[in-house]
Amino acid sequence: MRASRPRAVLAILCMTQLLLTLDDNVVNIALPTIQDDLGFSAPSLVWVINTYMLTFGGFLVLGGRLGDRYGLVRTFTVGTTVFAVASLFSGLAAEPWQLIAARALQGLGAALVAPAVLGLLTLVFTEPAARAKAFAAWGATAVTGAMAGLILSGLITQYLDWPWIFYINLPVAALALGLLPRLLRGVQSVRGAQPLNWRGASLLTLGLALLVYALLSVEGTGRPLVTGGCAALSLLLLAGFVLDQRRSANPLVAAGVFSSPVRSRALVSGVLLCAATFQGFLVLTLYLQKGLHWSPLMAGLGYVPFALGSLAGVKCGERVTVRFGAGRVLTAACAGAGAGALLLAFAAAWELSYAGLLPGILFFSLGVGAGLPAATAAAAQGADPESSGVIASLVNSSQQLGGAVGLALSGIALGGSGLGFGTALAVTATAAVLACGWAAAVVRCEQAAPTTTP
Template structure:
């Protein structure tokens, strides 16, 4: 038998999983990259008025500065996870980081609205490669046991902190250096990641010659993008707007086509057998609800602090620092709690704490900054940090190494879709209540406060619903 025949006769062996003699340093760099991805969804919010003045953008165009990033990010996450499984998690991660950094440079150098929106869309597309690949690398560097719990604890805390830190850093950078700084800050971090990861993670893993599900990728990507667009624009244009109805109908048709394609594909983008893993199913459902809670909550807080508590933009950002500190601090405690109480019990308890903190904030009224905002925000940070840690851990528990990119893409997709849905629905409820109170003769501050009361209570309902999902969707 000749050499080529002997080679063909041997079964193919997948390359070894990523290994690193400095895996905790590698985790820190991966978490830093994920922090940037989450941060960029919120850091531009406070800078938007300055951006509008500099580039001549009206309110509708400014809303697209956020939407242009969220659309490709949410729509491409599932595909990004599968590409990482197919071509290598480290390779796809580094491509995502490089593209994200270059798009950030282009955004900061933008001279008009068209250039900025295009750069933001490219940012979102490369973020959809970066995010699932980084979480997949984490699960492979920490295969199981207490070390994985600690690693996911740090990961969840850093990812959750990105939402809280966006308002703080956006205010500081815009006030100190101007609006381009909210994009330029990604460059040094991106360069650090690109240099460090090849040194810290020396081996990659691919799934070999498995064909990509092109039809599934196209229908899933376009369907998710249409769904995110419909949810994002519903609150602005109205739910009966022809544009919103058209996007919603397209999303339903494309996602229905995706289901049909996946049932017949030999190598599906999303094998429905994946959801036989009840832990992954429950974790993704909870992350959907938590995404809705988080995006709506931090959007409301930035407005609530300025229009109800009358703080300026910088003070509003600094006021969320205790929440961020609580969110990070709980990460070191969660693994020990999980070891004693169990993962699902800890997740359910964290969601209850989150809901209780939001209810406290909603009902505190005008009791002063400390009792009315500071203390409930610390409780919210504790509940939110523990929730991110345990929901992520549940969503990837029991997932095979060959599907780690898929699992990571699903977690991020659930969070993004949940965020768009939560903000659209709860933001719409708050706006309607505010308008009703204004029509009834209430002052502007009282009307805004009344609208946010309903939004905060809605966030609490989502959190408690997540606790119920955790208890009902049991492992088997």
Template sequence: MLAIAQFMVVLDVTIVNVALPAIQTDLGFSAEGLQWVVNGYTLAFGGLLLLGGRMSDILGRRRLFLIGLGLFTAASLAGGFATSDGLLIAARAVQGVGAALLSPAALALLTVTFPAGRERNIALGVWGALAGIGGTLGVVAGGVLVDSLGWEWIFFVNVPVAALAIAATPMFITESRRVQADSSFDVAGAVLGTLGLLAVVGGVIRTEAAGWGSAEVLSLFAAGIALLAGFVAVEARAKDPLVPLRLFRVRGLSVSAIALALNGGAFLGMFFLTALFLQQVHGDSALEAGAHFVPMGIAAIASAVVGAQLVTRFGTRSAYLGGTTVGAVGLLLLSQAGADSSYAGALLPGLIVFGLGLPLVGVANQIAAVAEVPHEDAGAASGVITAAFQVGGAIGLALISTAATTRTGDALAAGAAQADALAQGFERGMMIAAGLAIANLVVGLIRAPRIQPDAAMVAEASV
């Protein structure tokens, strides 16, 4: 039940991608606005994830799980009934808030419900497996729903599953909370951090229409920097901060946060643009587009399994550098696809290669992030790197999609056909994504620590 709820959270990161062309047509989204269908969810989820974990510890994990699941369900229903772009973006943001409340509460409930040892290991294995296949299944399920019932059903499908979980949770899950003298929330830090990130992402997205030097864009960037500076100031003074700044003095954690943010940016931007390219240029139906992502998902699952063994044998630094190199090669291969390219010849090799590289970076840096952190800070460290992946994904998507949209517009203005212009935008976007992967490689070469974990550490960090 807890794992199924987490499965829905992961599913909603990817299921929406294959529905984007249908959503854009029905609700009249601009190319700029379409990014917010993904980023509204991602930023709310990543920005409030740490606050959700703290609230569940203090107010009760089952209570926050049910509140989050209720919000997620209501927002899913509202998203399916949305009649305008603004309503859908608002629903996606509320979905993200719900996910930020339920996800950390669900994992905490799982660890306290099952005793340490075989039972907990099995439960964590089911949790990790369902979360791992959620992304791959999401694109296929999304394609089936869009082609057979309409894009609205990618949201409606959450409702009966979530309703069943809400009804069953009180019968099977007991309440738990952390006993502590100081029961305070760092709400100010969560609000400042999330609003700052929204301003920065909004500034990046508006550069295509207004220009990098426009007053609007500069104002958004200035507001974002000021809000994020306020976030750092609040965290430095807070008695019980969401993000203990001392953690960033740990080399492994600070490098891992950057690595996972860059990895998330390359992944989310690639996923967004490739889903559009397959349908708008290659001519796929939503189901065909979803099926065309499956080989990448299979490659990623296989790489995650093998990656744990590679990290144990060769260390986190080697796996990190290998994963970023493979990922960059995959993105460069994807950038060669043109309007007349075949899926098998131009897209499939790049998707498989990128899928092989993505989990290696994730596994290596999840381990490196917590390896040198005191045990009492391990939960906070895990929350930081999870949030970093989501936030990096939102910023990377904004950069990649904006660059692609600008290139497409320039090509259309120069007289290119629609398909050729979109292909040129896709090429530019993949090059930017590859640039993020190469930047990640440089970070790893310069700063990544050499950590040789044992099997127990790999198992604990891979959940």
């Protein structure tokens, strides 16, 4: 399926992905100002971030399945509209509950958009070299968006006002809605003829949402019974989902999607690498502000080398993926990220200055930049038009789940003082090493069976 202007399609899809990534991070530095303006209590303030992750992660697979059922362009349009309206409501919020509700709606819109973006990339770019470049551009957008979120948040909060961190989404969403459906008139995913399995969708969505909630609540809630109960209930619901999929004549996730050993191992590696990324990102931010006593804006600018390293990793990964395969690139990238995290752990434990952090930042960012697109490319191998949406949603779900795991581990590893930076970064290195092990398993599966169609 060819688009009339594939480069324009890629630019719009990456620009939309940038919005989703920005909203994972752009709120962080503005939180103190938001707390003062809207009167948030300290325990409730964190849910400005967590609510977005909760609905985003919980509804992703359902969003991907809706894309396969009703068409990826349609779900992209609906999701982007919901996301834009929720961004407007977020900026207009005058009470804490209004902002939290709007952030939940934002996450729902993102859950429709994210799998549509990846699914459309898979459909439009079918040649291996073109697809590698497209995934590299998507990966660069995802990684640099996180960096840009911190810098933008600091600039907007300091020189404008916090509602503008949400209003900046509106012109980009309007541009995407105006152009993408026209460019993709001849590129439509195959719409499924079978009805949606709402029972399976409900079990999976509730199970994932409760699991993300439990992970995000591991540290700091003061209610271990509630957190443990949510975790147990999430596992029961997910077990019920597995049973439903085995017995249903119309499963939400086709059985063949997980029959590919390359895909299943790439998803696990992606979860672990994202856990390391989110955790390293958070701990490094805290170290810059609390350990080195930098201002929020300076801490954001301190990520410029990280952004440059990530872009270099994306570019190198793009070139070698075509030649050596996604599995080998993913293995090397995870190893590099692990080495970088160990260097950062050493620097933090010895309370070194920013110059002492730079070697670790460069290794870690190179690994993350090359690794995330490689994990996505490996998981997308063998995707066909009927399953591209749900496979894309599984990739995004693995990243959100990995992020929640990373945040939960950060809260535990930092300790009661919140200053255990060296220990927390050592845990980051461990997650990256485990991701490397699963990536090596991807290589073995690629050698045995290069592509398995779902």
